[in-house]
Amino acid sequence: MNLLHKKIHHLREILGQKPAITLLYNALKKGKLAHAYLFCGPKGVGKKSTAIAFLYHLFCQINSDEPCGSCLACKKIDRENHPDIYKVSPEIKDIKIDTVRSVERFLRTGPIEGPYKVILFEEAEKLNPEAGNALLKSLEEPPPYALFILLTEHPNQILPTIISRSQIVRFGPLPQGLIKEYLINSLRFEEDYAQSLAELSQGSLKRALDIAESGVLEELNAFIKASLEKNLSHRLKVIEKLAKQDKDRLELFLYLLALWIWSSYLKRKTENFYPQALPEMTYQGDPLKLFSIITQANHALESLLHKELTLLMLSQNLVELNKSSL
Numbered sequence: 451m452n453l454l455h456k457k458i459h460h461l462r463e464i465l466g467q468k469p470a471i472t473l474l475y476n477a478l479k480k481g482k483l484a485h486a487y488l489f490c491g492p493k494g495v496g497k498k499s500t501a502i503a504f505l506y507h508l509f510c511q512i513n514s515d516e517p518c519g520s521c522l523a524c525k526k527i528d529r530e531n532h533p534d535i536y537k538v539s540p541e542i543k544d545i546k547i548d549t550v551r552s553v554e555r556f557l558r559t560g561p562i563e564g565p566y567k568v569i570l571f572e573e574a575e576k577l578n579p580e581a582g583n584a585l586l587k588s589l590e591e592p593p594p595y596a597l598f599i600l601l602t603e604h605p606n607q608i609l610p611t612i613i614s615r616s617q618i619v620r621f622g623p624l625p626q627g628l629i630k631e632y633l634i635n636s637l638r639f640e641e642d643y644a645q646s647l648a649e650l651s652q653g654s655l656k657r658a659l660d661i662a663e664s665g666v667l668e669e670l671n672a673f674i675k676a677s678l679e680k681n682l683s684h685r686l687k688v689i690e691k692l693a694k695q696d697k698d699r700l701e702l703f704l705y706l707l708a709l710w711i712w713s714s715y716l717k718r719k720t721e722n723f724y725p726q727a728l729p730e731m732t733y734q735g736d737p738l739k740l741f742s743i744i745t746q747a748n749h750a751l752e753s754l755l756h757k758e759l760t761l762l763m764l765s766q767n768l769v770e771l772n773k774s775s776l
Contacts, residue, residue: 457528458499459506459519465632465655466624467496473619474500478507478514484617486589486598488574490605491621494656497601500621501570502527504599505535509564523564533562536569540576543752547580554588557596566597574600575607582609589615623653633658646727650709660702669695670706671729677765678731678772685765693757700751708744711737735771743767 458464461471470489477483489497505527506517518524526532536556538549553569561567571577577585589598589612600616602608626648632655633644639662651658661667669692676685692703706728714732733740743764750760 457519458503459517459524461500461503461507464496464500464503466628467500467621470496470500470619470621473617474504483597485592485596486600486616487619488605488608488613488616489599489601489619489621491603492623492652492654493603494651494654494660495621495624496655497621498572500619501599501601505532505568505570508566508568508597509534526563532564534564534567536567537572538569539572544576544578545571545573545581546578547584550577550581550584550588553585557588557593560593561595566595567593568597568599571598571600574602575604577608577612582612586611586615624651624655626651626653629653629655629658633662643727650706650727652709657702657705660698661706664699664702666699666702666706667727669703670710673703673707673761673765674710674729674731674768677768680769686762689758689761689765693761697752700757701748704744704748704751708741711740711744733768733772740768740771 461475464471474487489501491497503517506519506524507514509523509527509532510517510519511521511523512518519528523532527535530537536553538545538553541549556569557567586609588596592598598616600608600612605613605618629651630641630644630648633639633647634641639647643662647658647662650661669688672688673692676688692700695703710728711733713728714734715737717732747760747764751757
């Protein structure tokens with residue numbers, strides 16, 4: 451099941467990002483587009499959905515103000531095979547210079563079917579130094595038909611010279627109430643469940659939906675229970691199963707583990723903020739020490755190597771730090 455199955459063809463369909471949408475829509479209406487846009491904001495708040503909606507406005511053959519979603523150009527965007535759109539994503543860890551060279555070749559000739567050639571960079575902060583400098587040359591003297599869209603959670607990791615040559619479009623976390631309303635009205639979730647997901651999402655609709663459909667809360671509960679009960683055999687079985695998950699699932703698991711730790715601390719100190727969906731057991735140790743260990747685990751798991759060992763060490767640290775406080 452994919453809860454994000456709905457195709458968004460119009461900028462006005464984007465949830466809760468009025469300043470960003472107004473900026474882009476005004477540029478379209480006035481015909482004054484920047485040659486490069488930098489979409490900045492947390493993960494899962496609508497940056498990519500906005501970029502795709504923007505493409506429909508740029509390429510729709512029927513009406514650029516009200517993209518139809520059914521013309522040949524719109525259908526090609528749906529199928530991700532429009533000849534004038536080039537998408538760039540990291541190769542495991544980063545975006546390499548060879549990829550930027552392929553972008554340069556893509557731009558050597560004019561558009562084939564549309565008015566622009568658009569290059570969409572996902573996770574633009576992962577441009578390695580060579581790739582970033584190569585991209586900078588294209589941004590300094592772009593052909594008139596070129597339009598760059600760079601998406602990032604971490605603009606501080608992008609070359610300042612790239613930022614200075616781009617129109618910055620800022621995206622913020624979505625209000626908890628807006629996420630809850632969407633889950634209830636659009637997806638027919640029960641109110642209590644929608645409330646819990648909204649609390650866990652920390653302003654990211656995508657994260658709320660990923661939690662809902664992934665089963666990761668059950669994995670989190672099993673991991674914590676096996677760790678704190680000091681059942682090594684059970685713990686190894688849980689870790690073996692968890693290690694089979696992909697990078698995005700493990701990243702979500704570590705996010706929820708960190709949220710559980712912080713919520714445990716707040717529950718002990720203030721009795722505030724403890725979403726019912728999180729495991730009932732509480733962590734008794736120093737949250738900052740375990741946060742640091744989780745960050746290290748996240749970096750290690752990015753390579754998808756030694757996953758079981760990384761998770762086992764994380765579990766052992768959870769046991770030791772929790773025990774040291776008792």
